Amino acid sequence: MAKRLLLILMLFVIADAYFFQAFTTIIHTPFLHKIYWYLDVLLLIGVFTLIFLRQQGKDIQRLAAGLVTSFLIVFIPKLPAFPILLAEDLVRLLQGFPPRSIYISEFVLALALLIVLIIVFGLTRGRHLYRVREEVLSFPDLPDAFDGFKITQISDIHSGSLSDVYGVRKGIALANAQDSDLLLFTGDLVNNKAAEMESWISDFTSLKAPFGKFSVLGNHDYGDYTHWDSAELKASNLIRLKEIHREMGFKLLMNESIAIQKNGASIALIGVENWGKGGFHQYGDLSKATSDLATDSFNILMSHDPSHWDHVTLDHEKHVHLTLAGHTHGMQFGIELFGFKWSPIQYFYEQWAGLYQKKGKYLYVNRGFGYHGLKGRIGIWPEITVITLKKSIS
Known part of the structure; x- marks a missing residue:
C-alpha cells in the first residue's frame, strides 16, 4: 500500500509540473501562480495528515472523504495533460525548444475544465444515476x-x-x-x-x-x-x-x-x-x-x-x-x-x-x-x- 501511495504521489507531482507549464503559458498573473501551488501544498499536507492520524488509530472517515473528493478535482483533470505536453516536448526538442504552443496549452486547459465538469456531475447527480x-x-x-x-x-x-x-x-x-x-x-x-x-x-x-x-x-x-x-x-x-x-x-x-x-x-x-x-x-x-x-x-x-x-x-x-x-x-x-x-x-x-x-x-x-x-x-x-x-x- 505504501509503495502504491508513493507511486501516486510521484505521478501527481510530475503531472502537476507539466500542467503548470500549460497554465503559465495562458495565465500570466503571478498571484494566480502562487494560489495554484498553495492549493497543491494544502492537499499534500492533508494526505500526510491522514496517514499520520490513521497510524494513531483516529477516526479518519470524514477527512478521507474530503481528501478523496479534493484529490479527484485537483489531480485527475491534470493527468491527461502529461502525455499531451510530453509529446509536445519531444517535438520541441527537435526544434530547439521554442516556447510552448498557446493552442496546445489552451486545449489542455479546456480538457481539464471538461473533466472537472464531469467530476462535479458525478458528485451531484451521479450518486443516484x-x-x-x-x-x-x-x-x-x-x-x-x-x-x-x-x-x-x-x-x-x-x-x-x-x-x-x-x-x-x-x-x-x-x-x-x-x-x-x-x-x-x-x-x-x-x-x-x-x-x-x-x-x-x-x-x-x-x-x-x-x-x-x-x-x-x-x-x-x-x-x-x-x-x-x-x-x-x-x-x-x-x-x-x-x-x-x-x-x-x-x-x-x-x-x-x-x-x-x-x-x-x-x-x-x-x-x-x-x-x-x-x-x-x-x-x-x-x-x-x-x-x-x-x-x-x-x-x-x-x-x-x-x-x-x-x-x-x-x-x-x-x-x-x-x-x-x-x-x-x-x-x-x-x-x-x-x-x-x-x-x-x-x-x-x-x-x-x-x-x-x-x-x-x-x-x-x-x-x-x-x-x-x-x-x-x-x-x-x-x-x-x-x-x-x-x-x-x-
Whole structure:
C-alpha cells in the first residue's frame, strides 16, 4: 500500500509540473501562480495528515472523504495533460525548444475544465444515476420450475452516506419495477452504526418480491471502522442492525442456507457472513452454510466480498452455480463505455464489476446502490442487477 501511495504521489507531482507549464503559458498573473501551488501544498499536507492520524488509530472517515473528493478535482483533470505536453516536448526538442504552443496549452486547459465538469456531475447527480444491468444465465441442471426465474440484486446501500430522499426512492422504485421473483441484498447496509438506517427503514421496507427478500452482512455492518466506548455497545449495535433487516422484511442469512421452493422443486439460497482478503475479517463459513445441502442441489450464494469466490468458493466441495457479491463499488470512479471498463479498483480486485465465469461457475459483482468515501459516483453508476435463470439443454 505504501509503495502504491508513493507511486501516486510521484505521478501527481510530475503531472502537476507539466500542467503548470500549460497554465503559465495562458495565465500570466503571478498571484494566480502562487494560489495554484498553495492549493497543491494544502492537499499534500492533508494526505500526510491522514496517514499520520490513521497510524494513531483516529477516526479518519470524514477527512478521507474530503481528501478523496479534493484529490479527484485537483489531480485527475491534470493527468491527461502529461502525455499531451510530453509529446509536445519531444517535438520541441527537435526544434530547439521554442516556447510552448498557446493552442496546445489552451486545449489542455479546456480538457481539464471538461473533466472537472464531469467530476462535479458525478458528485451531484451521479450518486443516484441508477442503472439496471440485466444478465441471462443458463444452466443444464436448473430445475424446470425455475426456468425464467428472475432475481433482483442490490448491494452496498451505505445508509450513513445517503441524504437525498427522492433520489433513494427513485432507486427503490426502479428495483421494484423489475418485477423479479426474488430480491437479494449482498451487504453493507450502513457505514458504521445501525442508527444510520433508522430513518430509511420504511423506504426499504417497500421493496417487494413474491418469493421473499434475503440479505447478508458486509464488512461495514460489524461496526469495525468506528470507535466504541465498550465492547457491549458494539455488540448491541450489531444486534440492532440484525433487527433492522427483519423489520424491513429481509431474512438475514448468517452462514446458512434456505430452500426456495416453486411448483414442487427447489433451489438452495446460501448466505455467508463477510469473508475478505487483505486484512478484512473472515467470518464467512461456506462449509457450515452448505453442510445440509444435497450434492446435486442447485446453489446460489450471497457473499459480500468477491475475493471469497477465488479463495474459497471456486474449489469448495459443494458446487456453487452462482455467487452474488458487491463490496468494491467499482471504486465509484472509472470508465464504462461500449463494452470497455476500467477503474483503479481493478488493481486490487480481479473481479470488481459485472459478470465473471470460471470452472463452470458464475460470479456477479454488483456496483452498489449507495456510495461511501467519495460523495458521489463518476463513470461507475449505482446499480440494480437483474439476473434471469434459464434451463439449458445439456
